[in-house]
Amino acid sequence: MASSRLFEAYPPFPVDVPTAILPKISLDKLSSGSEAEANELFHACRTKGFFLLDLQNEPAGDGLLRDIEALFAITREVMDLSLEEKTEYKQHPPLLGYKAAGIMKNEKGQPDRCEFFNVGQDDIRGNIPRRANPKPVQDNRETFMSFMDNASRVLFRIFGILEAQLGLPTGTLAALHRQDQPSGTVVRMIRYPPQTPRDHGSSLLNHTDYGTITMLCNVLGGLQILPPGASNEDSNWQYVKPQPNCVIVNLGDALVEWTGDILRSNEHRVIAAPGKQAEHARFSVAFLVRPERKVSMKRLVGGKIPTAAEDGKEELSVSADEWELKKAVALIAGADCARSKGGRELRTTNVPVKVG
Ligand SMILES: O=C(O)CCC(=O)C(=O)O
Numbered sequence: 001m002a003s004s005r006l007f008e009a010y011p012p013f014p015v016d017v018p019t020a021i022l023p024k025i026s027l028d029k030l031s032s033g034s035e036a037e038a039n040e041l042f043h044a045c046r047t048k049g050f051f052l053l054d055l056q057n058e059p060a061g062d063g064l065l066r067d068i069e070a071l072f073a074i075t076r077e078v079m080d081l082s083l084e085e086k087t088e089y090k091q092h093p094p095l096l097g098y099k100a101a102g103i104m105k106n107e108k109g110q111p112d113r114c115e116f117f118n119v120g121q122d123d124i125r126g127n128i129p130r131r132a133n134p135k136p137v138q139d140n141r142e143t144f145m146s147f148m149d150n151a152s153r154v155l156f157r158i159f160g161i162l163e164a165q166l167g168l169p170t171g172t173l174a175a176l177h178r179q180d181q182p183s184g185t186v187v188r189m190i191r192y193p194p195q196t197p198r199d200h201g202s203s204l205l206n207h208t209d210y211g212t213i214t215m216l217c218n219v220l221g222g223l224q225i226l227p228p229g230a231s232n233e234d235s236n237w238q239y240v241k242p243q244p245n246c247v248i249v250n251l252g253d254a255l256v257e258w259t260g261d262i263l264r265s266n267e268h269r270v271i272a273a274p275g276k277q278a279e280h281a282r283f284s285v286a287f288l289v290r291p292e293r294k295v296s297m298k299r300l301v302g303g304k305i306p307t308a309a310e311d312g313k314e315e316l317s318v319s320a321d322e323w324e325l326k327k328a329v330a331l332i333a334g335a336d337c338a339r340s341k342g343g344r345e346l347r348t349t350n351v352p353v354k355v356g
Pocket residue numbers: 188190204209216218223268270284286
């Protein structure tokens with residue numbers, strides 16, 4: 001997640017809890033063109049759908065680390081506002097603003113324990129008329145802008161690697177995520193209350209993210225992933241250990257859809273932070289990258305991506321916003337939409353890219 005300073009305020013992550021082994025990819029090495037690092041990133045995107053990204057010693061990464069630190073302080077300020085004030089910014093479509101704890105349910109039908117506030121890229125970049133936001137957001141719009149700028153530089157670096165590895169023309173993914181076009185991309189500030197050992201059930205229900213990519217900034221543990229092939233039983237879930245100067249990156253369902261199931265979106269959830277960490281309120285900042293609203297969710301054509309025809313599948317002819325709405329409704333209804341997806345083999349030969 002973020003700089004080591006943020007970690008020093010809390011008890012350490014315990015050594016005796018089941019912890020996922022995730023590769024730690026260096027942004028600096030990716031930016032210097034390391035093929036080995038790019039291969040490792042791609043492998044993680046296909047097999048786990050999650051990796052740690054070390055942001056140090058790379059200009060956008062170092063900038064992002066500073067922005068993350070500032071955003072953690074802003075998140076605290078926003079969450080410390082009274083429930084009454086936060087409720088003034090209650091979410092209604094397009095899902096910007098405040099969601100109180102308990103609005104969603106966990107797997108046991110208990111109220112969720114996660115409150116969050118979504119700040120839209122569209123709002124910050126002026127793609128829509130400026131929204132009303134609480135003072136800690138309005139006073140810090142430049143911090144949100146800087147965060148989105150730096151995070152997007154990192155995002156486009158990752159896109160470039162995915163495009164190259166998939167054999168797609170450079171810029172294919174970037175063209176679906178132009179920053180001056182309306183999208184559901186948000187910075188999500190999250191707070192989970194401290195928990196007592198008597199609290200059972202998850203704080204945030206198991207799910208996959210339905211967008212493109214998520215960059216998650218965590219300091220305390222509590223995030224868990226279900227390893228590939230494992231069934232949804234408590235004993236199978238593994239913690240993701242947050243690490244200083246790193247963000248946790250996970251892929252969303254849109255990338256699985258566009259790549260005909262090559263890339264993987266993995267199931268995750270949030271439970272109480274492990275050990276003594278549970279006594280503290282847990283804050284997260286997530287950059288949830290979603291496609292431009294009007295782009296097609298049809299499978300991308302070219303490179304190592306099997307065609308829908310080869311798979312005998314009908315093309316999905318919906319736009320990203322229609323697709324997201326369906327996913328959001330299913331999630332609220334508790335429909336079975338949480339399962340990990342993707343991770344199949346690549347085509348061994350390239351699909352020729354159509355010209356004209
Ligand atoms: O708070 C976290 O660590 C995870 C949040 C998450 O999974 C989400 O917002 O989609």
